[in-house]
Amino acid sequence: MRRIDALGIGLGIFIAGGLAYVGLQLFGLDSQQAGIWSQVVLMLGLIGWLGTYVFRAVNQDMTYHQQREDYEQAFFQKRLDELTPEELAKIQAEVEQEKQSQV
Template identity: 70%
Template sequence: MRKIDVLGIGIGVFVAGGLVYVVLQVVGLDNLEAGIWSQLLLVAGLIGWIATYITRAASNKMTYHQQREAYEQAYFKKRIDELTPEQLANIQAEIDQEKSQTK
């Protein structure tokens, strides 16, 4: 995420909180109640966002993890494509030998 995106989101949340405050006042709540409810909604939204962040981080669904996995797969595919059939056969024989030794 770029710095400008973070600034935009921050300003958007600030403006949304102000709009909620004004709407609650128009609905009929006094200044104190409208402030409490708008803060409650902001905190609830923040807790929800943190919950989704923790879930994505715990399950490795973050953009960084996905990009790194895609890079590693492309790197290994390129390396395998560069091998000759004889080298591939040798590697396969080594893998088979290791599998038979571990059983």
């Protein structure tokens, strides 16, 4: 996420809080009650967002993890493409030998 995206999201949340406050006042609540309920709504939204963030972090479903996995796959594929057929056959023989020794 770019810095401008974070600023835009923060501004959007600030505006949403103000709109919730004004909407609650128009609905008939006094300013104190409208302030309390708009804060409750924003806090529930924050807790919900935090929950999704923690869930994605625990499951390693974050952008960083995906980018790192893609990089590692591309790196190993490039290294594999650089091997000569003789080196590739040697590595395959070693892998088969390890499989046989584990069984």
